[in-house]
Amino acid sequence: ENKPGWVEQPYGPDVPLSVPSVGIAFNLISRVLSVNEGSPAAEAGVQANDSILAVKLIPPADADSDVKAKELSFDKELKNWAHAIFLLQEYSGWKVELKLNRGNETKTVQMSPVDSDEYYLPSSRGIYLLPQLQTQKADSIGEAISLGFDSTVNSVIDIYLTLRNLITSELSVKNLRGPIGIASVSHSHASRGMPYLSWFLGMLSVNLAVLNFLPIPVLDGGHMVFLIWEAVTRKKPSEKVVIAATYVGMMIVLGLMVLVLYLDIFVHWLG
Numbered sequence: 001e002n003k004p005g006w007v008e009q010p011y012g013p014d015v016p017l018s019v020p021s022v023g024i025a026f027n028l029i030s031r032v033l034s035v036n037e038g039s040p041a042a043e044a045g046v047q048a049n050d051s052i053l054a055v056k057l058i059p060p061a062d063a064d065s066d067v068k069a070k071e072l073s074f075d076k077e078l079k080n081w082a083h084a085i086f087l088l089q090e091y092s093g094w095k096v097e098l099k100l101n102r103g104n105e106t107k108t109v110q111m112s113p114v115d116s117d118e119y120y121l122p123s124s125r126g127i128y129l130l131p132q133l134q135t136q137k138a139d140s141i142g143e144a145i146s147l148g149f150d151s152t153v154n155s156v157i158d159i160y161l162t163l164r165n166l167i168t169s170e171l172s173v174k175n176l177r178g179p180i181g182i183a184s185v186s187h188s189h190a191s192r193g194m195p196y197l198s199w200f201l202g203m204l205s206v207n208l209a210v211l212n213f214l215p216i217p218v219l220d221g222g223h224m225v226f227l228i229w230e231a232v233t234r235k236k237p238s239e240k241v242v243i244a245a246t247y248v249g250m251m252i253v254l255g256l257m258v259l260v261l262y263l264d265i266f267v268h269w270l271g
Contacts, residue, residue, distance in 0.1 A: 010083045013072055014172065017082035028081040030055075030074040040096075040111035047102065054099040055084050057091050058110075088113065148202075155203050159210045174267055178260030181268060217242075217249030 008018045018025040030052035035042045056071040070091070072084050088096065097110045138144035165171035177185075182204065189200040213221040222245070230236050 009086045010080075013080035013083050014174070015080075015083065028085075030081040030084075040114060044098075044109040044111040045107070046098065046100065046109060046111075049102075051101040052081070052098055053101050053106070056097040056099075057087060058095040058097060059091075060093055060095075151199075151203075152206055155206045156210055159207055173259065174263060176260050176263055177268065178257075178264040180264035181260075216252055217245040218253060219249065222246075222249055 008020060010017055016025045016027045032041075032046060032048055032050040032052065034048050035046050052074060054071060054073045056069055058069050059067045070087065072080060072087070074080065092113060092115075095110060095112050097108060100107045100109065136147070138147055162171065166173060166176075186197065186200060189196040212219050213224070215221045215225045217223075217225075226237055226242065
């Protein structure tokens with residue numbers, strides 16, 4: 001059958017389609033396998049083996065003026081057709097404009113989706129379950145200290161795992177956030193109450209402490225490396241080495257600052 005198993009909705013253009021029932025996740029390439037006869041796609045001229053370069057969802061004419069069209073582009077790295085499928089269901093009354101590549105030709109077609117009585121997304125029907133959440137409160141100062149210590153240790157481990165995944169490219173740098181992202185998350189936690197904001201500020205301090213202790217010159221971790229070198233070799237590193245390492249460390253820190261600001265503005269905010 002050409003019907004999907006139980007799938008989960010990908011909540012972003014970079015998120016693959018996951019099928020929890022079998023424990024797999026995969027990207028969907030935006031190439032047309034076949035076209036149903038009499039369908040809006042067939043009437044618009046879409047053909048098998050067409051590559052979809054972009055999809056644009058156009059709001060109806062009677063929509064509010066602040067409602068904007070939504071557009072997704074596809075390339076070798078951005079295989080987000082799974083995300084597009086769910087957007088088509090969410091905005092079912094909107095017209096669809098496809099930018100197609102057929103051989104050496106680029107073509108744009110527009111169509112109006114129609115309801116189907118043969119196909120549906122399983123995740124859009126049935127019972128939607130949320131995880132059971134509990135607020136854990138300490139009954140004494142000692143228990144509060146213990147819970148805080150455990151949370152701090154887990155946070156430190158998560159930071160190092162995140163750094164490892166960034167280095168091995170298992171995690172995209174696009175997930176990084178800068179001061180704008182931090183302010184946004186702070187506002188979100190503050191709106192939930194002071195305990196949540198206090199917890200977030202504490203975890204933010206832990207993150208900064210761990211990053212500050214990385215072995216990068218100009219950071220405390222870099223100074224610690226020089227002190228360890230001096231303790232092992234019984235002599236200070238040469239002034240030229242210290243100056244060169246300091247410049248390199250400064251370039252790394254400034255480069256990271258520019259990167260997260262760029263991601264904040266052009267990827268997470270304007271993107």
